Amino acid sequence: MAISIPPIIDLEASGFGRGSYPIEVGFATEDRVVHSFLIKPAPTWLHWSVEAELIHGISRSQLDSDGMTPREVALKMNDMLRGKTLYSDAWSFDSSWMGRLFDEAELVQRFRIETINKLLTPQQMELWTDTKQTLWSEMHIERHRAANDVQVLQETYLRVMQATTA
Structure with missing residues (x-):
C-alpha cells in the first residue's frame, strides 16, 4: 500500500x-521536492537573538546579503503553494512567523498551515519523536536549517506510517 x-x-x-x-522558510511538496528561502529582515524587524543564531547558524549579515524581501518570499510561496495545506511539527511558532511575513508583505496567505498531529493517531504520535531522533542520526545533515528539517520531517512521517500500517 502506497503512503x-x-x-x-x-x-x-x-x-x-x-x-x-x-x-528562513523551507517546504517540501508531496513529491518530496524541497524549496527554501532566506528572508531579508524588514527595516522594522530589529530583534536578534545570538542564542538562536548559534542554533541555526544564519547570521544577520548573511540575510542582508543573500535573503529575499518578505514580499518576494510571500509572492513566491503563494504562487507555488496556492490552495495547499502544509503541515508543521511546530505549528504555533511556524504559523505565527508566517503571519508576520505576510503582514509585512501586505499580502493574503493563499495556503494553510496545520499541525502534523492532525494526520497522526495517538499511537503514531508516540513514535514521532524517537523516529525523528533516529533519522537525524542516520541522515547526517545539519539541523535547524529549514530545507533539511522538512526532509527529515517527511521521512519521519513515512517511517511512522510504515511502522503503524504494517
Whole structure:
C-alpha cells in the first residue's frame, strides 16, 4: 500500500520570543521536492537573538546579503503553494512567523498551515519523536536549517506510517 506524503513546512527565526520574525522558510511538496528561502529582515524587524543564531547558524549579515524581501518570499510561496495545506511539527511558532511575513508583505496567505498531529493517531504520535531522533542520526545533515528539517520531517512521517500500517 502506497503512503501519500504530506507537504511539510518549517521556519527558522531571529529568536524565540516576542519580537522574533522569520529568517528562513523551507517546504517540501508531496513529491518530496524541497524549496527554501532566506528572508531579508524588514527595516522594522530589529530583534536578534545570538542564542538562536548559534542554533541555526544564519547570521544577520548573511540575510542582508543573500535573503529575499518578505514580499518576494510571500509572492513566491503563494504562487507555488496556492490552495495547499502544509503541515508543521511546530505549528504555533511556524504559523505565527508566517503571519508576520505576510503582514509585512501586505499580502493574503493563499495556503494553510496545520499541525502534523492532525494526520497522526495517538499511537503514531508516540513514535514521532524517537523516529525523528533516529533519522537525524542516520541522515547526517545539519539541523535547524529549514530545507533539511522538512526532509527529515517527511521521512519521519513515512517511517511512522510504515511502522503503524504494517
